[in-house]
Amino acid sequence: MRRWQRSLIFWFTFGFGLVWILAFFLPSEIGGGFDSEGVFGPSLLGKRLYYSTGKRPFIAMTDLDHTAVRQKAFGLSPFRKSDYNGAAEPEVYETPQGLRMLYLGVGADFAVRVCMATSADGTDWSPSWEPVFDPGSDAPILAGSSMSLSLDKRRLYTVGIEKGRSVIRSAVFDGGAWHDEGIYLRLQEPYAAISFAELPEGKALVVADSPGVPAFLAVIENLPLQASISVSPSPLFDKLKPAFLERARAISTAVDGGLLRVLIEGNGPDGRSRAALLQGTSLENLTLASGQPDGSVFAIAPPGRTTYFNDWAGTLSDFVPIVSAFGFGLGLISLVVVHGKRIGKGGEPAFLSGLVLIAVAAMLMTQVAFVYSGMPDGGIWYELNQILFYRLQFPLGSTLFGLLAAYLVSAAYRAFRIRTLDAAVLAAMAAFIILTQVPTAQFLASLFSPGLVDAGARLDSAAVEGRNWALSIANDAVQRAVGFGAFVGAIAMAMRVWLSLDRFGSE
Amino acid sequence: MDPPWAIRILAAAMCILIVARMLLARRGKDYFIRRIPGIDAIEETVGRATETGRPVLFSPGMGAFDNMQTIAGLAVMAWVARRCVQMSVRMLVAIAEPVVISAADNILFDAFRQEGRESEYRPSDVFFFGRDENAYAAGVIGLLTREKVAAAYYFGGYGFETLLMAETGNRVGAIQVAATADFFQIPFFLCACDYTLIGEELYAASAYLSRDPIQVGGVSGQDFAKAILLAIIIAGSLAGLWLALSGKGGAVLNPVEGILGR
Numbered sequence: 100m101r102r103w104q105r106s107l108i109f110w111f112t113f114g115f116g117l118v119w120i121l122a123f124f125l126p127s128e129i130g131g132g133f134d135s136e137g138v139f140g141p142s143l144l145g146k147r148l149y150y151s152t153g154k155r156p157f158i159a160m161t162d163l164d165h166t167a168v169r170q171k172a173f174g175l176s177p178f179r180k181s182d183y184n185g186a187a188e189p190e191v192y193e194t195p196q197g198l199r200m201l202y203l204g205v206g207a208d209f210a211v212r213v214c215m216a217t218s219a220d221g222t223d224w225s226p227s228w229e230p231v232f233d234p235g236s237d238a239p240i241l242a243g244s245s246m247s248l249s250l251d252k253r254r255l256y257t258v259g260i261e262k263g264r265s266v267i268r269s270a271v272f273d274g275g276a277w278h279d280e281g282i283y284l285r286l287q288e289p290y291a292a293i294s295f296a297e298l299p300e301g302k303a304l305v306v307a308d309s310p311g312v313p314a315f316l317a318v319i320e321n322l323p324l325q326a327s328i329s330v331s332p333s334p335l336f337d338k339l340k341p342a343f344l345e346r347a348r349a350i351s352t353a354v355d356g357g358l359l360r361v362l363i364e365g366n367g368p369d370g371r372s373r374a375a376l377l378q379g380t381s382l383e384n385l386t387l388a389s390g391q392p393d394g395s396v397f398a399i400a401p402p403g404r405t406t407y408f409n410d411w412a413g414t415l416s417d418f419v420p421i422v423s424a425f426g427f428g429l430g431l432i433s434l435v436v437v438h439g440k441r442i443g444k445g446g447e448p449a450f451l452s453g454l455v456l457i458a459v460a461a462m463l464m465t466q467v468a469f470v471y472s473g474m475p476d477g478g479i480w481y482e483l484n485q486i487l488f489y490r491l492q493f494p495l496g497s498t499l500f501g502l503l504a505a506y507l508v509s510a511a512y513r514a515f516r517i518r519t520l521d522a523a524v525l526a527a528m529a530a531f532i533i534l535t536q537v538p539t540a541q542f543l544a545s546l547f548s549p550g551l552v553d554a555g556a557r558l559d560s561a562a563v564e565g566r567n568w569a570l571s572i573a574n575d576a577v578q579r580a581v582g583f584g585a586f587v588g589a590i591a592m593a594m595r596v597w598l599s600l601d602r603f604g605s606e
Numbered sequence: 607m608d609p610p611w612a613i614r615i616l617a618a619a620m621c622i623l624i625v626a627r628m629l630l631a632r633r634g635k636d637y638f639i640r641r642i643p644g645i646d647a648i649e650e651t652v653g654r655a656t657e658t659g660r661p662v663l664f665s666p667g668m669g670a671f672d673n674m675q676t677i678a679g680l681a682v683m684a685w686v687a688r689r690c691v692q693m694s695v696r697m698l699v700a701i702a703e704p705v706v707i708s709a710a711d712n713i714l715f716d717a718f719r720q721e722g723r724e725s726e727y728r729p730s731d732v733f734f735f736g737r738d739e740n741a742y743a744a745g746v747i748g749l750l751t752r753e754k755v756a757a758a759y760y761f762g763g764y765g766f767e768t769l770l771m772a773e774t775g776n777r778v779g780a781i782q783v784a785a786t787a788d789f790f791q792i793p794f795f796l797c798a799c800d801y802t803l804i805g806e807e808l809y810a811a812s813a814y815l816s817r818d819p820i821q822v823g824g825v826s827g828q829d830f831a832k833a834i835l836l837a838i839i840i841a842g843s844l845a846g847l848w849l850a851l852s853g854k855g856g857a858v859l860n861p862v863e864g865i866l867g868r
Contacts, residue, residue, distance in 0.1 A: 123614070123617075124614050124617075124618060419672065422705060423670070423704070423705060426703070426704030426705035426707070426708075427704050428704075429704050429705070429707050429708055429734075430701075430704035430707060430734045430736070433701075433707050433729075433732060433733075433734040434734050436729065436730060437730045437733060437734070440730050495740070496738070496740040499740040499743060499744055499770065500740065500766070502770060503766065503769060503770065506769050506770060506773040506798075507769065509773060510769060510772075510773055510794065510797035510798050511797065513797060513798075514793075514796070514797040578789050581787070581789050581792070581804060581805040582789065582805075583832065583835060584804075584805040584806030584832060585787035585805040585806055585808075585809075587620065587806065587828045587831050587832045587835070588674075588678075588787070588805070588806035588808065588809030588810065588828055589674040589675075589787070589809065590617070590620055590621060590624065590828070590831070591624045591809060591824045591825065591827060591828040591831075592674045592677060592678050592809045592824075593674055594621055594624050594625055594628070594824065595628070595820070595821065595824050596677055598625065598628075600628055600820045600821075600824070
């Protein structure tokens, strides 16, 4: 490798790593934290809070009892056009098929559409490639607006502006897709709605705002209204708005087991972004459920001076999936070269290699055609996808996974041959763990006398304590020891790569 | 997420310590690395492959190129590849991540080039099996059985496929050396492989093999950083125990926790 090439690689690696390192080490007040701009449009499911972040927003999540750190729900991808420029205003709800998250995606064309992500556990989210609802180009402007779901999760409200006035549009879910219902509510001037949330008994809460006037909460009754209405601060406003929230920005509601939950997000007098949670059986008897010393459930520092490292790190990370995409091409070429040569040589391997190439081509063609035909629920590409993916690849994978059972037995047989003291301790501990999974002592005692069963149960209980100690204390300590070593080793390896001190033995 | 200040300071201190030792090693300071039997065995296994005339298999794991375990695996691969070329042993490489193909390909070619035998290099010895764990395991199992490999090396990050591969290797009579930092895969490798490197030994392997002063310095720095961490844990545990026994825990521990968690 020439000197200038090596120099180019060094500075590229060094610069790339430096941005990430600075984004990690510098505090959020000067640009390090991903949500230092604030918490926007929060949505609550159980105790988990989902929200969107500031610049080029994405969806983040945390737990109200602070048992989980703040983390991304899913990242933005340069290949996903529907939310290329940001994902905001999450609305999370449960369905029999798992958890669903509707959010506003700011696409590559800067148009705002409603997108969806799915999850089984509320932590790992998979966003869909296509938006689930497109309000269309003639629809009111949605950018910077709020989105909410009805209490039965079958109607979607989006707040926007049309001809200078606030409008709330609705879309209804028919079990397969969302369909536009048109304007649901118009607000008269001088106030503009910035957030809308449905309440039981045909009521709704609106956060209204206007230049020069503090934002306020208004209650609207007898929905849906066809005519435009004028809103004014509700008498409930003072009761609903906690003292620590100077300016309300977004509101969301949910009914959970007969309990009405109202989540209000806004800014405090000190500029901190906060969320308040009010709970009660009805709107009239809501009480504040606090988790923070100031009475809020979530508070985050105001944005300060920024070094932009975190933003740059996020932008640079777009580079990684692009390289990976090119890598797939490399993989395909390698596959074709290896198997092509074997086909050229002839014989039995040639037949199998031909089969591999046919399978690759069939899967590739089916997937491309299926995705480009809009992933329909029927038709030839759908059927082919079902056959190749769900009826062929999945069972084959399961079969291979099933081999593990047989291999575990043969590996365990070798591992538990007692030849040394260490092996004896290992085997004894393994036997103890296995036997304490079931009430062994009770069973053995019952063989001798029914009167001994209670004593056997007590012995089992003590044995379970011992098993738990072995698994959670002794085993955990070893896990952490290995983890510590690996963590420090990874840092050393990273430093060698970052500073180009490791050349994989060449030169 | 903002990491607490204590973590930031500790991470910065460790980085500085490791780099300082690397630079000291480059200036000529000699550091000691303890013997790792698993790595010593690599030389022996390549020798055995020469005697039997069978190939060896190297797997840098399932991780992507941003995974430190994959990079550590590739660093070991560079050494093994060169030794294989020197001893005229065919080396098969099983790849899961597409981006790793070009790196593995280059490393293998580089080994031939350094020995002046570029013409013997065969790009088709680098096999791509895909990211799917089942597909990768099936591919490696196929290679192990078809080629009847004399030795297999698994250096990198893995999932459940470890046992499928290592147990097959054991059945075909290959000498197997494995190294991973994935805790839950270590027992499988221990059961099925002849030598297993645990956790951090994976990162030390390339330094141990190459004896490159910078890498050796890095390993020494990593040991020193670990000793500091251990000292902090022991001191913290003793202080916590003493505070709890003396009944001052609540008053003193909470502010300490507050500072560390900030």
